[in-house]
Amino acid sequence: MTLTEQTSLSVTVGGVTRSLPTVRVGSVGRVPLVEFLGDSEFTNAAAEALLPLIPEGTEVLLTVVTNAVPLVHEISDRSGVPYVVARKKRRTYMQSPLIQDVPSMTMGVAETLWLDGPYADRLRGKRVTVVQDVIASGGTAQALGRFVERSGGTLAGYLAAFKQGESTLPLTYLQELPKSL
Amino acid sequence: MKVGATLGHVRMHKVEVGNVTRELPVVEVSPGVSVALFNMLGDTEVTEAAGRELAALLPADIDVLVTPEVKALSLAHVISRETGKPYIVIRKTEKPYMVEPVAREVISITTGKPQLLVLDGFDVPKVRGKKVAIVDDVVSSGGTLHSLRQIIEEVGGEVAAVVAVFTEGQERPEVTALGHLPLFS
Numbered sequence: 001m002t003l004t005e006q007t008s009l010s011v012t013v014g015g016v017t018r019s020l021p022t023v024r025v026g027s028v029g030r031v032p033l034v035e036f037l038g039d040s041e042f043t044n045a046a047a048e049a050l051l052p053l054i055p056e057g058t059e060v061l062l063t064v065v066t067n068a069v070p071l072v073h074e075i076s077d078r079s080g081v082p083y084v085v086a087r088k089k090r091r092t093y094m095q096s097p098l099i100q101d102v103p104s105m106t107m108g109v110a111e112t113l114w115l116d117g118p119y120a121d122r123l124r125g126k127r128v129t130v131v132q133d134v135i136a137s138g139g140t141a142q143a144l145g146r147f148v149e150r151s152g153g154t155l156a157g158y159l160a161a162f163k164q165g166e167s168t169l170p171l172t173y174l175q176e177l178p179k180s181l
Numbered sequence: 182m183k184v185g186a187t188l189g190h191v192r193m194h195k196v197e198v199g200n201v202t203r204e205l206p207v208v209e210v211s212p213g214v215s216v217a218l219f220n221m222l223g224d225t226e227v228t229e230a231a232g233r234e235l236a237a238l239l240p241a242d243i244d245v246l247v248t249p250e251v252k253a254l255s256l257a258h259v260i261s262r263e264t265g266k267p268y269i270v271i272r273k274t275e276k277p278y279m280v281e282p283v284a285r286e287v288i289s290i291t292t293g294k295p296q297l298l299v300l301d302g303f304d305v306p307k308v309r310g311k312k313v314a315i316v317d318d319v320v321s322s323g324g325t326l327h328s329l330r331q332i333i334e335e336v337g338g339e340v341a342a343v344v345a346v347f348t349e350g351q352e353r354p355e356v357t358a359l360g361h362l363p364l365f366s
Contacts, residue, residue, distance in 0.1 A: 023278040033278060037254065037270045038304075040261040065251045066272075069222070070258035076225040085222045087251075093208060093218050119223065 008032075009181060013161070013174060014045035022181055029180035034134050034162055036071045046161045046174065047074035050131075053172045055157035059126040060084060062144050064113060068133040071161065075131065083131070084119045086144060088112070096120075098150055102143035113140070115147045123151035134177070135160040138167030196360055198346060199230030207365050215365035219347060221318050222252050231346045231359060232259025235316075238357050239264055240342050244311035247271060247333060249298060249325055253318040256346065260316060268316070269307055271329060272299045279303070283336055287328040298328050300336065309337035314344055320356050321349040 008019040009032040018039070022030035036043045054061075054075070061083035063072040069085060076083045088111065090097065096117035101110050128151075130144040141158050148155045158169050164177040192207040194217035203224075205217040221228050232255075239260065246268035248257035254270065261268040273296060275282050281302030286295050300308070313333050320326055320343065330340050343355060349362040 021278075025277075037250075038268050040258050040268070043258060044262060065222075066254070069251065069254045073225060073228060073255035073258060074262075077229055082225060083223055092210070093220075 009177070011162075011175060011177070013042065014049045016042050016045035018042055020177075025180075031180050032164075032177055034164075034177070035067070036133050036161075037067055040070070043070050043074055047071055047078055049174050050075055050159060050161060051079055053159060053174070054079060054081065055127075055129050055159070055172070057127045058129040058156045060123055060128045060153070061131045061159075062086065062123065062128050062148060063131045064088065064140060064144060068131065071133055072131050082122070084115075084122055086119075086147060087114045087116075090114050091116070098147055100143045100146050100150075102139045103137075111140075113143050113147070115151070120147070120151040123148055123153035126153045127156040128153040129156045129159050131159045133160065134162045134164050135167055135169070135171055135173070136165035136179075138165070138169040138171070141167070141169055141171075192365075194362070194365075196347070196362070198227050198359055199234045201226050201230045203227060205362075213366055216321075216349065217362050217365070219319055219362065220252060221256060221346070227346075228255045228259055232256050233263055234359055235344045235346070235357070236260045236263035239266075239314060239344060240312075242312055243314045243342055245269060245307055245338075246314050246316050247308065247329065247338075248316040249273070249329060253316055256318060257316045260344070266314075267307065269300070269304045271332065272301070273297055275299050276301070281305075283332055285328040285332050287324045296325075298325070298332060300332050305336045308333055311338050312341040313338045314342040315340060317343075317345045319347045319349050319362065320345045320353055320358070323353070326356075 020032040022032045025031045064086040094116045098115040100113045128148045158171045160173045163173040193204040209215045249271045257268040279301040283300045285298045344357045347362045348358045350364045
């Protein structure tokens, strides 16, 4: 891929406008990519806009590495609601982690999520909202939802900055993005 | 790592980050060597405290922050937010959308396995000719730091500062840190 092949899609969140690059994915066409990493201004704008959409009674936010981490940190700091992060690889220091498979649409191969035991403990008996930057098929979100149930928490809802696909999950989001251009 | 054996009577190491105090569990990572585990992921309070303190210590002439994924991501975000300086993330895998990525391998001290560090070619112009501050959570053996330096210098950037919450093991005068973690034996 070369830079000149990229066309773009413009999105505005809370007064901050970004031109999203697109990449060609197989036969799907050009897929617009949201990038919060490296963009604190866009991250802050999205976090502020998402605050009123956090399901009522939420006590903990749950997300997964990597792209949503600064966004969820910022939501947490502004709302005062703590957050927990699931990993995509086992880490050596994990204690009794929960393991959950997710069917991945990106590669067509299964992906596995890991939730460290002490993090799972923080979900027990709590109302938990799953937060992601983008929810597409919803497979990862559902796997995170399973972590909430398996930890003994209650799923309060799914929250995303962007919806990009045909997920049937009950989802709260800021904007919908086209799957391809 | 003998996690199961120490459950219930885990040795703890107390640290202070700004006005925040945390008890870190001390765990064995190789025979006879234990470390205090510091994980900022999911700790909003520590991340904010450390980010604000490090932002205040950042040299004014820094152009851009560079951080390796994953654990220091929110720290870099906070320093960026507080200083207005942009940050770039060095990834641990090559992504299909990357343009002419620049990669280096490093042996991780926590996993003992080779770890790839990848800079998206798209980000190279943001580093070339710039004064760069490397941002990390803990600088320990310095392996990651060495590889980050190589990547930054290869694309024409100058590493003008290294900022971290903690140094670990040996003292590192070149690193601006808020504290130091000992190795336990």
